[in-house]
Amino acid sequence: MTNPLAGNAAAREAVLARVRKSLDRVGGGNAAPEASDRRAAAAAYVAEHRHGPRPRIPAALIAHFMQRATDMASTLDRVESPEEIPAAVARYLDALVLPPAIAAQRARRGVCWPELALLDWRGAGLDIEARPATGADRLAITGAFCAIAETGTLVFLSGADTPTGATLLPDTHVAVVRADRVVAGMEDAFALVRAERASVPRAMNLISGPSRTGDIEQTIVLGAHGPFRMHVVVLG
Numbered sequence: 234m235t236n237p238l239a240g241n242a243a244a245r246e247a248v249l250a251r252v253r254k255s256l257d258r259v260g261g262g263n264a265a266p267e268a269s270d271r272r273a274a275a276a277a278y279v280a281e282h283r284h285g286p287r288p289r290i291p292a293a294l295i296a297h298f299m300q301r302a303t304d305m306a307s308t309l310d311r312v313e314s315p316e317e318i319p320a321a322v323a324r325y326l327d328a329l330v331l332p333p334a335i336a337a338q339r340a341r342r343g344v345c346w347p348e349l350a351l352l353d354w355r356g357a358g359l360d361i362e363a364r365p366a367t368g369a370d371r372l373a374i375t376g377a378f379c380a381i382a383e384t385g386t387l388v389f390l391s392g393a394d395t396p397t398g399a400t401l402l403p404d405t406h407v408a409v410v411r412a413d414r415v416v417a418g419m420e421d422a423f424a425l426v427r428a429e430r431a432s433v434p435r436a437m438n439l440i441s442g443p444s445r446t447g448d449i450e451q452t453i454v455l456g457a458h459g460p461f462r463m464h465v466v467v468l469g
Contacts, residue, residue: 389438
């Protein structure tokens, strides 16, 4: 009687052999290419392939990003220096109309990424801790890797100092993005990741406005899979 597992193993090895060959990592003592060589080969491959049709993006990238982010139901503010960020966040929170079940005092407590930990949050009347978010946190303040003007999207890369939960768990997500990190399109954002990161991050999240769904009777509901509110502070 033929062992079906043996056939599965043979098929698997055949597939893996083809993958190794395509990656120039065949056996027989051949050494795998160095990481720098693989990155150079990948960069050459990307450069050789032309982008598909792309919409024309105005030269004023920041203004276009802010308009598109507004279209995606984000709210926005702009500050000139990092020292202005806590006051900008406090203004935003003070203007919120929250459900009665959420006390205003609790809404002014939250978490932030380590890069924002040294800002004067208490001076702005906020109680902010630099730690990963939990399900009990209603407010998170984060940075962003970059922003995409074409779609009003923010790009977040996971890491020890950029915990993903802060962008997904709280009711209110405030993201700070530097003006010089606004790029035209998604292709430019991915090129920036390749240029600045030695390896691909474990997770990359592209977020356009608050979480929403229209699954039930095609009625848009905010906060279905993440924050109810997305506020963007453009720095610079």
